[in-house]
Amino acid sequence: MSPLRRTLLRVMVLLLAASGAQTAAAKTLKVGITLHPYYSFVANIVGDRAEIVPLIDADANPHGYAPQPADMIRITSMDVLVVNGIGHDSWAFEILDAAAMRDKLTLIYANDGVSLIPVAGDPSGAKVVNPHTFISTTAAIQQVYLIARRLGELDPENATYFRDNARRYALQIRKLRAEFDAQIVGANLAKFRCATMHSGYDYILQELGLQVTAVIEPRHGVEPTARQLAETIDRIKAADVNVLFAEKYFASKLSDTIREATGVKMYSISHISSGEYTPGKFVEEMRENLTTLATAIKEAGQSG
Amino acid sequence: MTSALPMTEVIKPSGARFEAWVLAAAVVAVLVALTTYVRLQGRENEPAPLYDWQISAFDGLTGADQAIYNSLYTVKDEIPVIYDDINRFNEPGVKFRWPNLQDFEDWLLPPFHRDTSWEQNGSLQWSLHEPLAEGEMQGSTMYLGTDGRSEGQGSFLLIIGHVHAGFTNNNAIVIWWNEKNHVAMPESGFRDQLILQGWREVVAYSGDLEVKRLFGDPAEDAPEQGAENVDGLLEGIFGEQQ
Numbered sequence: 001m002s003p004l005r006r007t008l009l010r011v012m013v014l015l016l017a018a019s020g021a022q023t024a025a026a027k028t029l030k031v032g033i034t035l036h037p038y039y040s041f042v043a044n045i046v047g048d049r050a051e052i053v054p055l056i057d058a059d060a061n062p063h064g065y066a067p068q069p070a071d072m073i074r075i076t077s078m079d080v081l082v083v084n085g086i087g088h089d090s091w092a093f094e095i096l097d098a099a100a101m102r103d104k105l106t107l108i109y110a111n112d113g114v115s116l117i118p119v120a121g122d123p124s125g126a127k128v129v130n131p132h133t134f135i136s137t138t139a140a141i142q143q144v145y146l147i148a149r150r151l152g153e154l155d156p157e158n159a160t161y162f163r164d165n166a167r168r169y170a171l172q173i174r175k176l177r178a179e180f181d182a183q184i185v186g187a188n189l190a191k192f193r194c195a196t197m198h199s200g201y202d203y204i205l206q207e208l209g210l211q212v213t214a215v216i217e218p219r220h221g222v223e224p225t226a227r228q229l230a231e232t233i234d235r236i237k238a239a240d241v242n243v244l245f246a247e248k249y250f251a252s253k254l255s256d257t258i259r260e261a262t263g264v265k266m267y268s269i270s271h272i273s274s275g276e277y278t279p280g281k282f283v284e285e286m287r288e289n290l291t292t293l294a295t296a297i298k299e300a301g302q303s304g
Numbered sequence: 305m306t307s308a309l310p311m312t313e314v315i316k317p318s319g320a321r322f323e324a325w326v327l328a329a330a331v332v333a334v335l336v337a338l339t340t341y342v343r344l345q346g347r348e349n350e351p352a353p354l355y356d357w358q359i360s361a362f363d364g365l366t367g368a369d370q371a372i373y374n375s376l377y378t379v380k381d382e383i384p385v386i387y388d389d390i391n392r393f394n395e396p397g398v399k400f401r402w403p404n405l406q407d408f409e410d411w412l413l414p415p416f417h418r419d420t421s422w423e424q425n426g427s428l429q430w431s432l433h434e435p436l437a438e439g440e441m442q443g444s445t446m447y448l449g450t451d452g453r454s455e456g457q458g459s460f461l462l463i464i465g466h467v468h469a470g471f472t473n474n475n476a477i478v479i480w481w482n483e484k485n486h487v488a489m490p491e492s493g494f495r496d497q498l499i500l501q502g503w504r505e506v507v508a509y510s511g512d513l514e515v516k517r518l519f520g521d522p523a524e525d526a527p528e529q530g531a532e533n534v535d536g537l538l539e540g541i542f543g544e545q546q
């Protein structure tokens with residue numbers, strides 16, 4: 001090979017290498033998510049500097065979800081997957097195993113840095129981890145910071161951008177609490193006594209300093225026995241509970257039974273686990289939840 | 305000519321003994337498998353072994369104290385962010401400072417921010433001790449919350465131990481709880497002296513521990529339990545720790 005041809009070949013190789021490097025540098029992360037709140041968290045952290053891929057369809061119910069073949073295709077396209085990891089998206093691990101991706105895909109466990117609490121009102125008195133950390137403000141902020149840090153480790157060039165976005169988003173979430181406060185000025189909180197259909201609202205109620213008197217169905221999908229239900233109704237009556245929080249998207253005949261037996265007023269809280277994936281969904285539905293809570297507090301305060 | 309002799313074959317009646325043993329073994333195997341599965345999947349969260357000077361936030365604290373601790377646990381992550389915010393535009397030579405109570409108010413940061421949840425959780429009275437000079441208070445910044453109004457409420461102490469002042473070998477943020485409703489600001493942030501005054505370090509049952517329980521140890525870079533090293537966070541902001 002002549003020196004000229006050798007030089008030309010080296011230049012071509014260098015140009016190709018540079019082109020490849022530029023392509024790699026410009027490659028945006030494909031961030032998978034399992035639950036609606038994580039879509040909002042990631043969207044607000046990454047802005048337009050990463051692509052978000054929901055693992056399951058928007059209208060699928062994440063409670064007891066049965067994995068579908070399309071999920072396996074989606075999961076192979078991801079660079080990283082953000083998971084709840086403590087019991088609310090166990091189907092994601094079935095999909096990981098089925099697609100042979102368990103050891104290949106980077107996982108961000110959003111709850112790594114969250115101080116967990118037990119499910120309230122378990123009739124056995126057991127201390128079982130409550131996985132609903134995303135129906136909250138403080139625990140949500142903790143997850144936002146952690147996700148931003150982990151994404152920054154995977155994409156160091158955008159780490160500062162992610163962190164600044166996380167900070168702004170955290171303040172946006174925190175301001176929801178200020179809005180809630182403004183709504184209950186002058187309300188008589190001493191009269192507020194609540195029960196909940198299930199344990200999904202423990203984190204937000206604890207953050208607001210509101211105690212739960214009874215939980216009808218402490219574990220998702222495990223309905224109380226007739227005896228447990230009767231005991232719960234007795235407890236609600238004895239404690240003079242006047243508010244029952246039920247799930248907005250997933251109706252339960254039990255809530256009607258409780259309402260008829262006790263006379264409590266029922267309010268619906270969103271689990272933030274249904275409908276279209278949007279960046280604003282978490283803040284919008286938490287704002288709606290906090291407004292519902294404020295209404296319940298005010299109306300309980302006015303009750304005789 | 306051959307003639308076939310009649311043959312008689314004696315067939316023993318099929319006994320049920322063998323099948324019964326096989327069936328019993330199969331039932332036992334299924335029961336053992338199910339019991340093991342239930343124990344692995346459905347067991348209660350056993351408390352992690354703690355020292356007697358520690359207390360679990362998960363099953364040791366209740367009510368308002370658990371809510372306050374969980375807020376403080378998030379504050380541990382937010383303090384470096386606020387530290388960045390308040391020191392970002394410092395002129396050269398200006399001493400970097402850690403957030404004070406007014407900063408926490410400005411950031412609407414629970415459990416310090418005086419909103420409804422602060423009242424509902426007992427209206428703890430917070431005060432701050434900053435080390436005025438290197439070596440004073442062994443280099444620790446301490447936030448004390450005491451005199452809560454909820455029944456049976458204890459007191460909290462959040463300590464940032466500073467490596468440059470010789471307090472610790474890392475910049476650790478540790479949360480302590482004292483069962484006494486009223487306590488004075490400790491004279492020292494050192495562990496042994498705090499323990500003598502009745503303080504107990506609060507240990508979270510954090511998500512990484514639950515993930516390990518469920519899946520083994522998939523998260524190699526999970527944060528440590530208890531003391532939170534903020535070196536990494538601060539280095540990301542300012543390079544070498546101030």
